[in-house]
Amino acid sequence: MAVAEQQHEAATLAARPSWTAVLHEWATTVDHKKIGIMYILMGTVFLVIAGSQAVAMRWQLVYARHDFLSPDVFNQLFTMHGTTMVFFVGMPMIIGMANYVVPLSIGARDMAFPRLNALGFWVTLFGGLLVYFSYATGGAPAIGWFAYAPLTTKTFARSAATDFWALGLIVSGIGSIAAGVNFVATIATLRAPGMTFRKIPFYTWTILWTSVQLLIAIPPLTAALIMVMADRELGAHFFDPQNNGSAVLWQHLFWFFGHPEVYILILPIFGIVSEVIPVFSRKVLFGYEFMAAATMAIAFISLGVWAHHMFAIGMSRTLDMYFAAASLLVSIPTGIKFFNWLATMYGGRITMASPMLFCMGFLSMFLIGGLTGIMLALAPFDLQLSDSYFVVGHFHWVLIGGTIFGLFAGFHYWYPKATGRMLSERLAKWQFWLLLIGFFLTFGPMHISGMLGMPRRIFTYEADRGWELWNQLSTIGAFIQAPSFAIFVFNLFWSLRHGKPAGDDPWDAYTLEWATPSPPPSYNFDTQPVVYSRRPLWDLKHPDDPDWQYE
């Protein structure tokens, strides 16, 4: 460790390479760590863009019949906000973090296909840029992120903005599929000696199933987007009801992707939380096998529940019942996960450092998102809630209370590994509390305005509906959340220079990535580690009481 630190110091003292050399190095790299970092930087840039869009929309909604934004601009903003957050913030951050951590955590030198990995990143980035190119046509598409047909046909979306949108998502979908293939291959073939499938670190296990979902869910979306392009440019009529096409077909195809997508954005978070809670509770993960099985169960069940987004299209009662029941089934493995996390904490010695703090935010908030999810799964109740602000409240609760809190836990946990420096704990606490309060205030009132009859995606509303107060609270919340994200971005860059040196293993953790210097050398490990249990570093630190005796 000391040697590694000296090397690090020496490296910083050495003459700095020119910026062109640095740029060349990053642009041509196939190192999974650099690619992971680029994914995360990409996600951060798009987070700032899509976050600003959200703040603009909240300001428009602060008063009834406010005229800060015109209807078309507002409609473009929520389209771009949703598209960006899902495809160019959530997925790059999830994939980027996994890119960085997975090879290290299984003792590999890189991903199985490093060049494919680089390709995946660059097409994801170019996909994002293509979507934003739509502004060059005079305005972004105004179709909503799920782009219900026939709004996407030439009749209703005349400019090429919709083509850029579809092309961008097709291209970035190639990146997602590349990442999925690569993770599966890496986890299947590059594990350290002794690391059987039953001894994979839990985060890596969730990435395996996330990848399976990517491989199943993304191709239907790509196919559907190609059909949209064919409708628009080649005169096909897949989704054009005037010519015997089907508007409902698009909804099925989209949500067959869209629902697994939700789990693509949350399964890795379950993995992060399952790494962080044991380390900061000083315990082993309770019920690893049941947790692992629950992950698989969620991955499979989530493939058969998509039409719960579509109860209002007027399906038969039998189909309604099936999709309600299947959706409710997801709550069983999710419940198992919750109880196992609590059991892991129970009887531990809990340190409330920033990664754990964000995990606690995740547990307490994601629970609420899960419970409102149960409400939405009940088909009759959904007929009232669907497409109302209640849904907006629900999925932001899941995506911020779940995905974002979990991602922040991961960032604070692995940042020292990636940079060799600790993030400022003081800034992290500000970030956490501002986010928690702002988030509660933004999305809590949305559940109420939704139950008071406010539909989503309206650029303004009538003063006599009783929605104004709830919208004003939401807007105030947005202005409390925004600085939290600013603090996070600032912390990322500030701590790079001013953070405390981290050392190899600042958290006294259990998995292989902490057995190599921070930041790790490009080859990751000097010697191939050998593994005997799920917690190889615990075994090293507790030779008299190793895990493999109990597993």
Added chain:
Amino acid sequence: MGGLILLANSAAQADQTSIFEPASPPAESIRTLAILVFVITLFIFFVVEGVLFYSIWRFRRHARDGNAANTPQTADPTDHVTEPPQVYGSKPIEVAWTAAPALIVFVLVLVTTRTLWEIKPDTPAPAAGDNALYVTVIGHQWWWEFRYTSYNGQPLDFITANELHVPASEDGTPRPIYLRLESADVVHSFWVPRLAGKIDLIPGVSNSLWFQTQEQGLFLGQCAEYCGTQHAGMLLRVVVDSPQDFEAWLANESKPAVDDPAVAQGKAAFLSESCINCHRVRGTPADGTYAPDLTHLMSRQTLASGLVANDRKNLRKWIDNPHDIKEGCLMPAFGLSADKLDLIVDYLATLK
């Protein structure tokens, strides 16, 4: 008419679109289900958050315990004596907390099924003496077309827009309303929260919705599926009349348009402009189907799909430039002269 507007004003309060103020059986069934699931989820919420906060409080390591900094740096192999007991799992406990949620899921599936069959009955065919009203609702960007097809077994054949009039039920005499929902362009959604859950209007698809209510007055709603620029301006009004008022309204709507010789000049102006390409006034050559039927325009309380009150001033403003009231709507401003505007407004104001 004045009474109706008065009623509309008194109904204009905060709860007028709340799903917890149901006035119709399907909305009531859904509220019952909602309350049940609220109780269940609140129970789960308190149990889980309780255990979570208890664990944080009880098992938190404090500064006085040592190693409390966020960087414990306890890679010292001899330090493990401070580690808590390692518990790897427990099969009976896992089975227990798999079974408990499974049981809750089972109960929820049962009540969901029962509620589904309550709120989505099959639509019966119209029959004499059924007291049932049948209306076909057609969604347009960004207004509602209502085609009245049958009431109490009597076929009806007129079209109106944006304000759906229906008869109130009475004790012993239910007057069910069966809507058939279709779309002329993109997907819309019919949502009047106090009457029923929402159902989409999808091009190429025919959906149905049932509600009935004993409460007279105005019920508000609006389009719930994003449908383009003026999605927010696609407001929806359901007026529940007493059976007598409703029948009077029906009788009036079934008649062709009033032909008042006093506004013959205005009528000529109207018919000479491109208004008639899109709008219909029954009994005149104006036979457009693309835009709202104007035959009894003045029997409606609002213009622009519920955005502004239907009075002379707003009507003139609307015809002069609809985009001042509803930015992006599909009716263009025709640049009519002030004289012509006045003439046309004079004429339209007689279409009671």
